[in-house]
Amino acid sequence: MKLFEYKAKEVMRKHGIPVPDGFVVSKPDEIKSLPGPVMVKAQVLIGGRGKAGGIKPADTVADAKKAASAILGLNIRGYITKQVLLEKRLDVVKELYLSITIDRSRRSLIFMASAAGGMDIESVPEDKILMLPVDPIIGYQPFVGRHVASFLKLEPEQAKRVADICAKLHELVVEEDAELAEINPLVITKDGKVIAGDAKITIDSDALFRHKDYESLPEDLTPLEEKAKKLDIAFVQLDGNIGVIANGAGLTMATLDSINMFGGKAGVFLDLGGTDDPEKVKSAMLLMSEANPKVILLNIFGGITKCDTVAKGVLEAIEAKKIRTPIVARIKGVNEEAGRTMLKNAGMIPAYGLSEAAELASKESLKVV
């Protein structure tokens, strides 16, 4: 779960990382006074705000209100700006990059640092980036921060401050279950302070059970994706017209790929996960019908999932919503005969294998009505 910049900065402040003074508003009228000259920054969960006109300077309250009304409502690469952060402008001398993320290969946390801050880290050449994994057995030790600071070639006083921020950033990542904490730029100011100019934090959504305070944060999802999330169903909207329901992420992706081989195109990726609950299957079907695909392809390979339970949920949904969309059903695994018979009797197109199912669904989707 990505946090907005203002929220990420609140979390950083809580962990002792210096951030500029500032406040958030959702209406220009809420601006009453300023902490000095400010930057007005769109709060959206996507990069490239500056280029899109989402960041403007302001020196007076009147200026700030004007900037805020220009930015609020602004569409930045598909994301509508609902809030702006007004933040004390910094006298920038130097911009650094500092982050901690997950190193999947090493199976540990890893620090990334660069003296070339302020730009997308992807565009910084690799030899200008320090990648420093933290051995989980040793944990964070002050030498890690010293190593980072020395790579950045700073004055002794700033080096000390950067090392201290490393320690706090690591503490933040561990305590908040962040899978990414990024400060870009990490600013060195004229008066020698080291301060987070921007902040990105992504909280591990699997860890929300121990961070109840994060759960209410808004996310940028389509309304149907939002509904699916509440039902614990993986649901992704795509641009084709075949609605794919399968169980398991890999199988769902493979079903999409197979459809593609036969000229069809998936419009919805719906991964049921492992479930025996006919209610969940039913909600998945209802959700799918709301997405309005031309054909629904149901591909179930039961391990934990029992085929007759799945079939029951499907039939209940069809009845409840009078779904008329053609359904190609391929169902295999525990109690498969019972499940298949139920679906066939209800007028669905049965398939025995994955390729056959993909072919039938693609043909159906290409039919001209």
Added chain:
Amino acid sequence: MAIIVDDKTKLVIQGITGYQGTYHSQAMRDFGTQVVAGVRPGKAGEKVNDIPVFDSVRDAVNRTGANTSCVFVPAPGCRDAALEAIYAGIETVVIITEHLPVMDAIHIVSVARSRGVTVIGPNCPGIASPGKAKVGILPNMIFRKGNIGVVSKSGTLTYEIVNAISERKMGQSTCVGIGGDRVSGTNFIDVLERFQTDKQTKKIVLVGEIGGTSEEEAAEYIKGNVTKPVVAYIAGRTAPPGKRMGHAGAIIARGRGTAESKIKALEAAGVKVAKIPTDVPDLLE
């Protein structure tokens, strides 16, 4: 031979009294696994499917000689359960639990590696050596004893491919579902290394998916170390960038982790890559 689990596996199931634990303890036994114990704190002395239940993994190990554990404990208690197993001297810990926080996975895996313990998962379907033992939730009926080693990040997609292999009268030495999370105890390379030295395994099937770089790393490893023929399938050829496709790890982020890059790397290592899962048996023949 087979790898990781075999006829010497003595299994303890952590979380045996839950629905999944109860159901799968019987299924594993039906497969031929020696299921010797279950653990559920506070339920010592009870039995599930005739399997004795203990309060702790330590008790289970002391009383039954269990050497392998299968963890069904839900995410909030999973780190504790897995570390308890490692601490009690279990040699292989298979974690079925999904939605484990990545920080907990890092913790478990680092402790396991420092003690020479094999962890498979989290969020995995488990491991099966047909004719010998199964630890996990893979469906029994799809397997057939044979000489093909299967390693996969996926669950149900693995079933699909194993089933397709069995339907063509080929069989498996061992099938390892390593799980699709970002941090896994066992990765492709760990399993490839074991298949390469396993006498029963003659050919290898690798099932990957978009996200991360572990398929590329596997390709690099295969080039230098694996002499047995390898067939692969990569799920997510048609997945859009930036969208998380079900698995936590299955995301094309900033142009990295695409199916194309993985397929290219594997083909460069001499691996035959199937376009759709049901083509895998053709490429094995």
